[in-house]
Amino acid sequence: MTATIISGKQVSEEIRRGITEEVTQLKEQGVVPGLAVVLVGEDPASQVYVRNKEKACHDLGFYSEVHRLSADTSEEELLALVDRLNRQMSINGILVQLPLPGHIDEKKVINAISVDKDVDGFHPINVGNLVIGDDSLLPCTPAGVIELIKRTGLEISGKHAVVIGRSNIVGKPVSLLLQRENATVTMCHSRTANMQELAKQADILVVAIGRANFIDASYIKEGAVVIDVGMNRLETGKLAGDVDFESAKEISGAITPVPGGVGPMTITMLMQNTLLSAKRAHG
Numbered sequence: 001m002t003a004t005i006i007s008g009k010q011v012s013e014e015i016r017r018g019i020t021e022e023v024t025q026l027k028e029q030g031v032v033p034g035l036a037v038v039l040v041g042e043d044p045a046s047q048v049y050v051r052n053k054e055k056a057c058h059d060l061g062f063y064s065e066v067h068r069l070s071a072d073t074s075e076e077e078l079l080a081l082v083d084r085l086n087r088q089m090s091i092n093g094i095l096v097q098l099p100l101p102g103h104i105d106e107k108k109v110i111n112a113i114s115v116d117k118d119v120d121g122f123h124p125i126n127v128g129n130l131v132i133g134d135d136s137l138l139p140c141t142p143a144g145v146i147e148l149i150k151r152t153g154l155e156i157s158g159k160h161a162v163v164i165g166r167s168n169i170v171g172k173p174v175s176l177l178l179q180r181e182n183a184t185v186t187m188c189h190s191r192t193a194n195m196q197e198l199a200k201q202a203d204i205l206v207v208a209i210g211r212a213n214f215i216d217a218s219y220i221k222e223g224a225v226v227i228d229v230g231m232n233r234l235e236t237g238k239l240a241g242d243v244d245f246e247s248a249k250e251i252s253g254a255i256t257p258v259p260g261g262v263g264p265m266t267i268t269m270l271m272q273n274t275l276l277s278a279k280r281a282h283g
């Protein structure tokens, strides 16, 4: 069997077309969704991510503000900026790019973002709402993972999903969202004794462990949907997922490539969250 390749790029473009249409309609009512991105310091990867978010705002007709602050910005100054953005009517979403410099308490900053403008879905209240199944802004990468699984046409309900990785930003929320879709979920992590045996039972396998090409065909059940959240830079400079794509595509039913799989979905879901937040603010 050779797998269907799930193009996150293509799905992302489809969703973006829908967002653009909604933005056009909102503008007729005088509403423009606005996103503020805050970058502290000069981390090269963060600079690229922030530029991509700025570009997405421009492409989709959102209002955007990017606050580039020096690495020695104090926690107090950053909190003052967040407070100002919380109260600014033209801003519907606030994203403080992580990681922050060591002298700033990340938790304190995340907690200071208005729950309604927390388009990353990182605020403890949004996390709590996700756990209890209440309406909340969903974290972007996990929401993108679910969207990609749905687009394969697979009915998630009743399936066995195995999530490898238990991070707060991917593994844990993905497992909660899969449960919400009525999957039976098994979580695996670095201390799991029989990972291969468990993974091989999965109808849906989501991998987010941060180890290049770790999961090969021997971990995959024939016909499974495999979602690779990994983004590892190899010594050669090439980007690799957590799944050994060449081996895995011979056995899985559908699989995401890296790059071009989950990656393009993250910013698109961020834009969708910002749009949702704008609609709620003017609802």
Ligand code: GUN
Pocket: 095, 096, 097, 098, 099, 120, 140
């Ligand atoms: N740094 C890397 N990924 C992310 C993300 O999704 N949100 C924020 N705020 N920072 C990040």
